[in-house]
Amino acid sequence: MVYLQLKRKRMAKKIKPESDISTEEKIKEAARIVFMKKGFSATRTRDIAEEAGINLALLNYYFRSKEKLFELVMMEKFQAFFGVIFPILNDANSTLEQKVELIADRYITLLTETPDLPIFILSEIRTNADRMIENVRLDKILGESQFVKQLHARRPDMHPVQLIMSILGLVVFPFIMRPILVQSKSTDDKMFNAMMNERKAWIPKWFNSILNAR
Amino acid sequence: MVYLQLKRKRMAKKIKPESDISTEEKIKEAARIVFMKKGFSATRTRDIAEEAGINLALLNYYFRSKEKLFELVMMEKFQAFFGVIFPILNDANSTLEQKVELIADRYITLLTETPDLPIFILSEIRTNADRMIENVRLDKILGESQFVKQLHARRPDMHPVQLIMSILGLVVFPFIMRPILVQSKSTDDKMFNAMMNERKAWIPKWFNSILNAR
DNA sequence: TAATTTTTTAAACATTTGATTAAAATATCC
DNA sequence: GGATATTTTAATCAAATGTTTAAAAAATTA
Known part of the structure; x- marks a missing residue:
C-alpha cells in the first residue's frame, strides 16, 4: 500500500510539480550530502533524517531502504562523474x-x-x-x-x-x-x-x- | 588485569620471541587484510575474527577495541605510504x-x-x-x-x-x-x-x- | 605434579541501527 | 464539509554489532 504511493506521487508530479521543496527532495538532498561525506557504511539513516530535518520513518516511506536511496545517489554521482x-x-x-x-x-x-x-x-x-x-x-x-x-x-x-x-x-x-x-x-x-x-x-x-x- | 597481560606478553617477546605465528599477529594480519579491503566502517570485528580464524573475544583481549586495532593498522599503512x-x-x-x-x-x-x-x-x-x-x-x-x-x-x-x-x-x-x-x-x-x-x-x-x- | 597464570571459548549483554507499525495529522476530492 | 487518501509521527521491533564475562583449557612455574 505504502509503496504504491511512490508511483502515485511520481505520476502526480507531472501534473502538479511540488511547489516548494518536497519531503522527498529534502531527503534526497540530505542523502547526497551525508553519503558523499561519509560513504555508505559510515552513514546512518538517522544521520540523513537529521540532516533533512524529517522523521526517520519517512526515509523508508519514500525510498524503501537505505540501500535504495544510496543507489539513487550513486547513480546520480556516477552520471555526473562520467557524464x-x-x-x-x-x-x-x-x-x-x-x-x-x-x-x-x-x-x-x-x-x-x-x-x-x-x-x-x-x-x-x-x-x-x-x-x-x-x-x-x-x-x-x-x-x-x-x-x-x-x-x-x-x-x-x-x-x-x-x-x-x-x-x-x-x-x-x-x-x-x-x-x-x-x-x-x-x-x-x-x-x-x-x-x-x-x-x-x-x-x-x-x-x-x-x-x-x- | 587482562590488559596487564599485554605488557607482560610484549616484554616476554624480547626474551622468547613466539616460535611460530602468534594469536596477536594472526589478528593483526587479518585486520590488515579486512580493513584495507573494506575500510573501518564496513568492517565488522567478526569479519576480522573469521579471517584470523580465532574467537571473537580474542580481538578485544589483545587489542582492547576495534578502534585501537584500526589505529594500529592505519599507523602502519600511513607509515608505508609516506615513509x-x-x-x-x-x-x-x-x-x-x-x-x-x-x-x-x-x-x-x-x-x-x-x-x-x-x-x-x-x-x-x-x-x-x-x-x-x-x-x-x-x-x-x-x-x-x-x-x-x-x-x-x-x-x-x-x-x-x-x-x-x-x-x-x-x-x-x-x-x-x-x-x-x-x-x-x-x-x-x-x-x-x-x-x-x-x-x-x-x-x-x-x-x-x-x-x-x- | 600441584598451583598459578595465561589464553581461549561459548554465551550473553548493551547499544546501535535499519526498518516497520499503528495512530495522528494533514491534504485532497466529491 | 465530510469522506477518503496521503503524509507524518512516536513507538517499537528485530537483527547486527562491539564488547564483556565467567568458566574451561592450556601453558608456565615452583
Missing part, C-alpha cells in the same frame, strides 16, 4: 588537443563544485563493487571512442590507457589529495581552488609535452 | 631528476604489492579525519624539503604543490583507478602491472617535460 567525460571523448569534430582542454576545464570546474566526488565514487567501488553499477562497459566505451583512436594515431607505441590514466591523474588526483593538503595546512580552500584554476591551462600544455616525450 | 617518499624528498645529494626517478620507482613497486593502499588511506582520511594521525605536518615536511627547494629553483613561477600533485597524480592515480579498470575489463591484473612497470620509466620523462613546459 562529463564521455561526450567529449566521442566528439568527432574536435582535435586531441581540444579534447584535453575540454576535459581539464570541465572536470576541474565540476570538481571544484563537488570536490568529494572522486573519493566518493572510487572508494565506494572498492568497498562494495556489487552495490555498484555493474555495466559501465568502460572497455567498450573507451575502446571505440574518438579519443582513443586519436591517441593511438599520435602514439601507436603507447597503450591509450596509459595516457588516459595520466591525464585523469593530473586532473582528478589533486582533488583526492585535497583532504590531506587542507588538513595538514599545506593549502587552504581558496588557495587550492586558485591552483586548480591554474591547472586548467597547465594540464593541456603538460599533456602535450607528455604526448611528445620520447 | 617511502619523505626520505627521498630530503636527500641533499640527489638531483631533482633523480628524486623523481626514485619516487616513481619506489612508489610503483610498493603499490604494485599493495594496490589498495592509496584508496584505503585517502578514503579513511575523508571518512573520519579525527581517527587519523593528526600531526602529519605535511606543510613543514614539504616546505623545508630539498625537493621543494629544487622545484622552486627550477620553476619559481609555479607553486611546488602544483608539481607535487602532478607527479603523485601520475604515480598514484592509476592505482586508485584500478578497481574501475579491472572491473570494467579495460585491463586485467597482469596487464595493469605491466603498464605500471612501464610507467617507472615514462614518468620521469614526462615530469621532465612538465618541468620544461611553458
Whole structure:
C-alpha cells in the first residue's frame, strides 16, 4: 500500500510539480550530502533524517531502504562523474588537443563544485563493487571512442590507457589529495581552488609535452 | 588485569620471541587484510575474527577495541605510504631528476604489492579525519624539503604543490583507478602491472617535460 | 605434579541501527 | 464539509554489532 504511493506521487508530479521543496527532495538532498561525506557504511539513516530535518520513518516511506536511496545517489554521482567525460571523448569534430582542454576545464570546474566526488565514487567501488553499477562497459566505451583512436594515431607505441590514466591523474588526483593538503595546512580552500584554476591551462600544455616525450 | 597481560606478553617477546605465528599477529594480519579491503566502517570485528580464524573475544583481549586495532593498522599503512617518499624528498645529494626517478620507482613497486593502499588511506582520511594521525605536518615536511627547494629553483613561477600533485597524480592515480579498470575489463591484473612497470620509466620523462613546459 | 597464570571459548549483554507499525495529522476530492 | 487518501509521527521491533564475562583449557612455574 505504502509503496504504491511512490508511483502515485511520481505520476502526480507531472501534473502538479511540488511547489516548494518536497519531503522527498529534502531527503534526497540530505542523502547526497551525508553519503558523499561519509560513504555508505559510515552513514546512518538517522544521520540523513537529521540532516533533512524529517522523521526517520519517512526515509523508508519514500525510498524503501537505505540501500535504495544510496543507489539513487550513486547513480546520480556516477552520471555526473562520467557524464562529463564521455561526450567529449566521442566528439568527432574536435582535435586531441581540444579534447584535453575540454576535459581539464570541465572536470576541474565540476570538481571544484563537488570536490568529494572522486573519493566518493572510487572508494565506494572498492568497498562494495556489487552495490555498484555493474555495466559501465568502460572497455567498450573507451575502446571505440574518438579519443582513443586519436591517441593511438599520435602514439601507436603507447597503450591509450596509459595516457588516459595520466591525464585523469593530473586532473582528478589533486582533488583526492585535497583532504590531506587542507588538513595538514599545506593549502587552504581558496588557495587550492586558485591552483586548480591554474591547472586548467597547465594540464593541456603538460599533456602535450607528455604526448611528445620520447 | 587482562590488559596487564599485554605488557607482560610484549616484554616476554624480547626474551622468547613466539616460535611460530602468534594469536596477536594472526589478528593483526587479518585486520590488515579486512580493513584495507573494506575500510573501518564496513568492517565488522567478526569479519576480522573469521579471517584470523580465532574467537571473537580474542580481538578485544589483545587489542582492547576495534578502534585501537584500526589505529594500529592505519599507523602502519600511513607509515608505508609516506615513509617511502619523505626520505627521498630530503636527500641533499640527489638531483631533482633523480628524486623523481626514485619516487616513481619506489612508489610503483610498493603499490604494485599493495594496490589498495592509496584508496584505503585517502578514503579513511575523508571518512573520519579525527581517527587519523593528526600531526602529519605535511606543510613543514614539504616546505623545508630539498625537493621543494629544487622545484622552486627550477620553476619559481609555479607553486611546488602544483608539481607535487602532478607527479603523485601520475604515480598514484592509476592505482586508485584500478578497481574501475579491472572491473570494467579495460585491463586485467597482469596487464595493469605491466603498464605500471612501464610507467617507472615514462614518468620521469614526462615530469621532465612538465618541468620544461611553458 | 600441584598451583598459578595465561589464553581461549561459548554465551550473553548493551547499544546501535535499519526498518516497520499503528495512530495522528494533514491534504485532497466529491 | 465530510469522506477518503496521503503524509507524518512516536513507538517499537528485530537483527547486527562491539564488547564483556565467567568458566574451561592450556601453558608456565615452583
